[in-house]
Amino acid sequence: MRVVVDWNLCESNAVCQGIAPEVFLVGEDDELEILDENPPEELRAKLDEAVRRCPKAAISLEG
Amino acid sequence: MTATQQGRRIDVLDGRLYDDPWETYTWLRERAPVYRDEQNGLWVVSKYADLSHVERHPEIWSSGAGVRPVPVSMSIITLDAPEHTYTRRLVNKGFTPRMVAKMESHVREVTRGILDTIASRGEIDFVEDFAIHVPLIVIAELMGLPPEDRHLFYRWSDDMMAGDNHFDADDPVMQRAQQAFLEYVAYLQGLFEEKRRNPADDLVSILLGVSDEGGLVQQRPDDTSLEADELLMFLVLLIVAGNETTRNAITGGLEAFSRFPEQRERFVAHLGDTAYRDRAIEEVLRFTSPVISFLRTCTQDVEYGGVEMKEGDKVFLLYQSANRDTDIYTDPDSFDIEREPNDHLAFGIGPHYCLGANLARMELRVVFEEMFARFPDMRSKEPGIPFQRGPSSLVMSIQHLPAVFTPESKGSTP
Numbered sequence: 001m002r003v004v005v006d007w008n009l010c011e012s013n014a015v016c017q018g019i020a021p022e023v024f025l026v027g028e029d030d031e032l033e034i035l036d037e038n039p040p041e042e043l044r045a046k047l048d049e050a051v052r053r054c055p056k057a058a059i060s061l062e063g
Numbered sequence: 064m065t066a067t068q069q070g071r072r073i074d075v076l077d078g079r080l081y082d083d084p085w086e087t088y089t090w091l092r093e094r095a096p097v098y099r100d101e102q103n104g105l106w107v108v109s110k111y112a113d114l115s116h117v118e119r120h121p122e123i124w125s126s127g128a129g130v131r132p133v134p135v136s137m138s139i140i141t142l143d144a145p146e147h148t149y150t151r152r153l154v155n156k157g158f159t160p161r162m163v164a165k166m167e168s169h170v171r172e173v174t175r176g177i178l179d180t181i182a183s184r185g186e187i188d189f190v191e192d193f194a195i196h197v198p199l200i201v202i203a204e205l206m207g208l209p210p211e212d213r214h215l216f217y218r219w220s221d222d223m224m225a226g227d228n229h230f231d232a233d234d235p236v237m238q239r240a241q242q243a244f245l246e247y248v249a250y251l252q253g254l255f256e257e258k259r260r261n262p263a264d265d266l267v268s269i270l271l272g273v274s275d276e277g278g279l280v281q282q283r284p285d286d287t288s289l290e291a292d293e294l295l296m297f298l299v300l301l302i303v304a305g306n307e308t309t310r311n312a313i314t315g316g317l318e319a320f321s322r323f324p325e326q327r328e329r330f331v332a333h334l335g336d337t338a339y340r341d342r343a344i345e346e347v348l349r350f351t352s353p354v355i356s357f358l359r360t361c362t363q364d365v366e367y368g369g370v371e372m373k374e375g376d377k378v379f380l381l382y383q384s385a386n387r388d389t390d391i392y393t394d395p396d397s398f399d400i401e402r403e404p405n406d407h408l409a410f411g412i413g414p415h416y417c418l419g420a421n422l423a424r425m426e427l428r429v430v431f432e433e434m435f436a437r438f439p440d441m442r443s444k445e446p447g448i449p450f451q452r453g454p455s456s457l458v459m460s461i462q463h464l465p466a467v468f469t470p471e472s473k474g475s476t477p
Contacts, residue, residue: 008148009414012159013421030159053406055416057119 002038002062003047009058016050016059023047075100075107075379076132076228078454081355085396088384097368103132105358105379106372111388111408113368114380117359118413124359124378126415131358131457132377133230135290136282138297140304140357140415146280147414150297153273154266155418157205163421166201170426173200174433182437185470188463189443194313195306197430201422202305206298207258207265215250219243220303227457244299248289251298270297308353309423311459312409313430315351318450318464319398321443326400331439334432343400344427349407350398352383353459357411382408441468 003023010032016024017032020043025033039047044061051059071094073087074080080087091098091109098107108114117124127143128134134141139151156162177196181187199213208216226240255271262268273279274294283291290296320327326343333339361376372378386407387395410417417423434441444465453460 008144011155011416012161014160026159026161028161030156030161055410055412055420057413057416 004060006058009056019050020046076103078456097370105377107379109381109384111385111391114385125362128360138300160421163425170429182471186467189466194310198306198309207267219247311353312351314461316347318443319350321446323398331435345405346400346402348409349386352386352409438468
């Protein structure tokens with residue numbers, strides 16, 4: 001599974017970080033960093049939630 | 064399908080519909096989730112999943128042809144990618160959770176100052192004496208406008224907003240809207256010289272700088288009218304969107320807490336519990352949904368929700384209705400500040416998700432916390448009666464709300 005962020009859309013609302021801090025981190029510079037681009041399967045439920053709840057609809061999962 | 068076949072003729076552009084729209088919303092969701100308003104030539108979307116789907120697919124349902132029935136170019140809300148992305152980027156870093164958190168203590172001070180002005184009264188017009196002030200002061204400060212002129216911004220903003228869906232130049236509402244726009248423009252132009260000499264870290268300075276360098280995307284390049292000036296329209300959008308919405312969420316929230324007094328008691332009992340408070344504010348947003356509608360235009364023929372939409376068709380999105388959808392919410396007409404999950408659509412979703420959402424949330428947190436900490440029995444004088452509101456199909460536009468509370472005795476220290 002691969003996490004894809006549309007960087008044209010992302011506005012660092014940090015909702016994803018609240019749901020899956022293992023994968024998403026919004027730094028002090030207000031830039032989102034993907035900590036793990038190919039996260040383990042056990043995070044899928046959390047990542048599905050992050051996809052659904054990102055207010056900018058900027059996140060998608062491949063595979 | 065025609066309106067008659069669907070069994071009911073609904074004029075979704077009649078602003079008076081929204082004085083008490085709840086039964087109509089229920090009918091739409093249950094009987095005609097993608098309803099054809101023949102009179103206005105609109106597809107009307109009322110369910111949560113459909114509204115979310117449309118907003119998440121801007122390549123099919125575009126904002127570029129306008130987001131209101133009478134289209135007006137209005138900066139970032141009437142742009143599509145890539146111009147939308149570029150233009151929104153000019154300002155969006157100022158609205159992140161981190162940036163907004165930095166403003167919180169100041170907004171708390173501002174709120175306390177407004178509460179001081181009503182403390183001894185016991186009975187107020189909640190809108191004009193309280194709800195308008197914090198959002199106007201905050202957006203004025205962010206933009207770099209003098210907050211003490213906020214009574215002007217209030218009038219201009221309301222008059223311009225009332226012009227929505229009016230197009231006849233002789234219409235008195237339209238004339239007032241035009242007058243307000245011209246006065247606001249004159250005011251801004253007076254300010255621009257000062258901002259050019261002494262640019263500051265505010266939105267007017269930033270956008271003026273970009274505009275002076277020719278950096279704003281021109282939506283109507285051949286049009287030299289003031290209404291086609293991208294800088295001016297961006298500044299119209301910011302002042303209107305930055306105060307009208309939050310003001311109505313504050314007023315609508317007080318009415319909700321008054322109609323469901325056990326919720327007010329719960330909120331007051333949990334003051335200081337930030338997670339509890341944050342969840343309550345989401346319910347204020349869901350329940351009030353101060354933005355009533357926006358519109359999209361089909362970029363192609365598309366079959367959706369059992370209807371055939373044609374390229375160029377207009378789709379009207381009803382946010383309040385989506386937020387009362389029983390597919391998503393149990394007992395949606397109850398105001399329940401412990402509701403969870405509560406991923407409402409009050410700010411929309413997707414590329415046009417409200418730029419000021421984090422700011423609005425912070426203002427609402429601070430306002431309700433400070434207000435109920437000081438006046439725990441603040442309430443609408445006559446809970447449950449319809450709002451005194453302007454005839455808008457765009458925003459709640461609550462004009463007055465008589466409210467009562469136990470005043471502080473004069474001379475006592477808060």
